Amino acid sequence: MTFTTRFAPSPTGPLHLGHAYSALLAADLAARHDGRFLLRIEDIDQSRARIAWEQQIYEDLSWLGLSWSHPVMRQSDRLPRYRAALTQLSALGVTYPCRCNRADIEAAAGAPQEGVPQFGPDGRIYPGRCRDRSMSDASPDGVIRLNMKAALKHLPKLKFTETSEELGGQISLDPEHLVTAVGDIILVRRNMGSSYHLSVVVDDADQAITDVVRGADLFESTQIHVVLQALLNLPVPRYHHHRLIRDDAGKRLAKRDDARAIAKYREDGASPQDIHARLGLTPKP
Ligand code: GLU
Numbered sequence: 001m002t003f004t005t006r007f008a009p010s011p012t013g014p015l016h017l018g019h020a021y022s023a024l025l026a027a028d029l030a031a032r033h034d035g036r037f038l039l040r041i042e043d044i045d046q047s048r049a050r051i052a053w054e055q056q057i058y059e060d061l062s063w064l065g066l067s068w069s070h071p072v073m074r075q076s077d078r079l080p081r082y083r084a085a086l087t088q089l090s091a092l093g094v095t096y097p098c099r100c101n102r103a104d105i106e107a108a109a110g111a112p113q114e115g116v117p118q119f120g121p122d123g124r125i126y127p128g129r130c131r132d133r134s135m136s137d138a139s140p141d142g143v144i145r146l147n148m149k150a151a152l153k154h155l156p157k158l159k160f161t162e163t164s165e166e167l168g169g170q171i172s173l174d175p176e177h178l179v180t181a182v183g184d185i186i187l188v189r190r191n192m193g194s195s196y197h198l199s200v201v202v203d204d205a206d207q208a209i210t211d212v213v214r215g216a217d218l219f220e221s222t223q224i225h226v227v228l229q230a231l232l233n234l235p236v237p238r239y240h241h242h243r244l245i246r247d248d249a250g251k252r253l254a255k256r257d258d259a260r261a262i263a264k265y266r267e268d269g270a271s272p273q274d275i276h277a278r279l280g281l282t283p284k285p
Contacts, residue, residue, distance in 0.1 A: 003035030005211045007061075007068075008200065010042040011053035014261035015060045018215060018245040018252075021279045025242055026213035027066050028281070038207055039068040044075045044082075044194050060262040064272050065283070073207060075199050082194035085202045085232055086144065086187060090135050092231060094151040095187060097138035098130040105129075117181040121220035125183040144188035148227070149179050155230045160222065161238045163211065173223050185224055201225050205234040216241040217252075245279065 005026040009019055030037040039061070043049035061068070089095050100108070108127040112118055118125060131147060138144060158173040187198045204212060204225075214222070219241050229236050244252050247260060258264065265275060276283040 001208065001210055003030060003033035003211060004038060004207065004209050005030045005035065005213055006038040006040055006204070006207060006209050007066075007213075008040040008042050008203075009057055010045065010048075011050055011057055012045065012048040013053060014258055014263050015057055016245075016258075016260040016262065017275070017279060018260075020060075020064060020262055020275055021242065021245050021281075022213055022215060023061060023066060024064065024276070024279065024281055025240070026211075027068075029211060029213060029240065035210070037066070037068055038209070039072050040203055040207065041072060041074040041076075042196070042199065044079075044192050044196070044199055045189075046076060046192075049076070056263060060266075063266060064262070064275060073203060075194070075203065078199070078203070079193045081202055081206070082188075082198055085198060086194075088232055089146070089187065089228075090144075092151075092154060094147050094154070094231065095135060095144050096131055096133045096147055096184075097135060098126070098133070098143040098145045098184075098186075100126075100129055100143075120182045120185075121218075121224065122182075122185050125181070126185075128184065131184065141191045142188075143186055143190050145184040146187050146228075148182065148184050151227060151231055152178060155227070158226050158230055160226050160236050163238050163240045164242060166243070167216075167219075167241055173226060178223060178227065182220060182224060197221065197224050197228060201228040201232065201234060204237055205229070205232075209237050211238045211240060213240045213242065215244050217244060 007023040007026050009015060027037040041054055043054070086095065105124055105126065108129045109118065109124060126145060152175045159170050162168055162171050185197055186195045189195050222239050222241070226236055246252055262275065273283050
């Protein structure tokens, strides 16, 4: 299988240094293995995605010296594929429709209890109010969740290969952690037809990605993805979680931190070599 990495930005704001780091590492890893580097536009959230941001992504990445195969996969073109994956999960009896809004979830969560995690990779851990609802109750544009406990019952012990030096090796998933600290994640968001987790798993498989390069902040999400891959019978790529790029004060860069946008560095006269240097990377000759 051809060694294949990808960079999968959401066109909801400017790319910043953290994105550049992910993209450059992924491309570099592919080059070192004589492999392929793909770009995927993660635009399922059509309320936030903008064509202008997508255009800017192409420009920034080209300026950094990256190139990728065409055509570029765009998630907004793939809703039927996500729907099919959801049907597959539903047939296993591990999904349910959820009618809760934020306030319902807050109210159902109740007072914090010592030692019980309240927040997971997707925010507030869902307290399970709709867990017994049947899929026949699902509305066309409504939220669908994964029943994590029921899902794990179907599965043997899960693990994945981590290739970063810091975390390297085989990582085993802890079912107890997944149930209590991750919980019933969203498979389909309201009016979106999918979610980050469902789409990314289906896309990585359809693009035959062998090596996912992403920030260490997505380590918990990777565990969700490994669960979904097992349920959907998809191959598990190797994962490389890289360090997070911080600003000079040591604060993590957020997407809204436009001061660190690649476009801003470009405007200020920086060269692609300057960006490599700022990230501690050696540019290709
Ligand atoms: N669209 C996600 C992001 O920009 C992709 C992350 C990933 O799956 O690697 O954070």
